[in-house]
Every structure is written in C-alpha cells, then in structure tokens.
Amino acid sequence: MRSTLAEQIDALLPQTQCRKCGFTGCKPYAEAIAQGSADVNRCPPGGAAGIEKLAALLGVTAKPLDPACGSEQPRLVAVINEADCIGCTKCLPPCPTDAILGSSKHMHTVIAAECTGCELCVAPCPVNCISMRPAADPDWTMENAERGRRRFLAKTRRLALQEADKTERLNRQKQMLAKVKNTKTQL
Incomplete structure (x- = not known):
C-alpha cells in the first residue's frame, strides 16, 4: 500500500501534537507541508534532525528552526x-x-x-x-x-x-x- 506524501511527512514528525508549528497537530502540519503551504522548519520537538529528514524527503535545502515556533530542547x-x-x-x-x-x-x-x-x-x-x-x-x-x-x-x-x-x-x-x-x- 502506497502512502501519500503527507503520510510520509507525518511519519517523520515526533507526534507530540504540541501545536508549536502553528497547526492543530502533527498530521495537519504534515498535510500543509505536502501542499506547499508550510515550511519544513516549524517543529521544535523534531529540531534540526527532524528538519534534515523532512528536507531530504522533499529534496529541499534544510533551514534553521523557525524561532517563531520555539527553540530546540x-x-x-x-x-x-x-x-x-x-x-x-x-x-x-x-x-x-x-x-x-x-x-x-x-x-x-x-x-x-x-x-x-x-x-x-x-x-x-x-x-x-x-x-x-x-x-x-x-x-x-x-x-x-x-x-x-x-x-x-x-x-x-x-x-x-x-x-x-x-x-x-x-x-x-x-x-x-x-x-x-x-x-x-x-x-
């Protein structure tokens, strides 16, 4: 069974459901990334390692964590x-x-x-x-x-x-x- 791009992105997120990314949970954030309406650098729990994984999946350049979303810890x-x-x-x-x-x-x-x-x-x-x-x-x-x-x-x-x-x-x-x-x- 093939998974959608949003499901592949969601599988890389830490599933904290923290909303720090500005979305109501990890799945809505993944869907927004897949649709091109959100960037890969909005997940503080995933941090730099998570951004790298998302960027690699999407074939884009990784960026630093968006400070508006919080800090990595x-x-x-x-x-x-x-x-x-x-x-x-x-x-x-x-x-x-x-x-x-x-x-x-x-x-x-x-x-x-x-x-x-x-x-x-x-x-x-x-x-x-x-x-x-x-x-x-x-x-x-x-x-x-x-x-x-x-x-x-x-x-x-x-x-x-x-x-x-x-x-x-x-x-x-x-x-x-x-x-x-x-x-x-x-x-």
Whole structure:
C-alpha cells in the first residue's frame, strides 16, 4: 500500500501534537507541508534532525528552526506537584495522549512514558502545579513518536465516540419530547 506524501511527512514528525508549528497537530502540519503551504522548519520537538529528514524527503535545502515556533530542547515530560494539585481536571482535556490521570477533586499524576512533552497542560492549570522536566530518555525516537501517535489516535477515537453517543442521546430525548407534545395537543 502506497502512502501519500503527507503520510510520509507525518511519519517523520515526533507526534507530540504540541501545536508549536502553528497547526492543530502533527498530521495537519504534515498535510500543509505536502501542499506547499508550510515550511519544513516549524517543529521544535523534531529540531534540526527532524528538519534534515523532512528536507531530504522533499529534496529541499534544510533551514534553521523557525524561532517563531520555539527553540530546540531535549525531550521534556510534564510533572505534577501532587501536593499542590487541587483536582480541577483542567489539564485533562488538552493532553493529546491522555497521559494525565486523575478525577475531579482528586490529585492528578502524569504517566511519564505516555507524555509527549507538548506542554499543553501547563497553561490551563490554575495553581501552577505542572512543570516540564527533562525526560529520562532525552532524544526523540521513532518508538516515542509511534507511541504518541497511537495514544493520540486512541483519544481522538474515544472523543468521537463520546460525541456520537451524546448526539444520539439528545436526538432520542428530542423525539420523546416531540411525542409527549403531540400527545398533549391531541388531548
């Protein structure tokens, strides 16, 4: 099975889903590169090595990382100061890989092996109990990227199923209300 250019580009990205490139995730960025509407130098997690791989794939000259997107740094993971966590759950929705565990009014924690280091959980925290620290394995690997991709896709599927279920429940409720209304008007 042949893959599209966008899929080939996406396969080279670190799958952090960090949005630092200006797109909503790695796949939209890959699609923009494939369409020629984005440059190969917008991924800080991929850094210089990632830019080189993308440039080689596309047969273009590599450029330095666009400073507007951030700076290259070792792989990071989120760490929650559990003593300060108030269990507000505001960090859960932005996590692209469901790497944060916790529930309302209970302490949260990060599964370090599943964290892509995207930093999307930091800003929503009202008590600033989330910090970013160097990962135990500071270099991005294809295994890191593939694990991040699988978890991101699993979360995306889960959310789509939840939304479909919610829509179905609302439609059933509307139908029931319409029946009740019709019954009352007939009386």
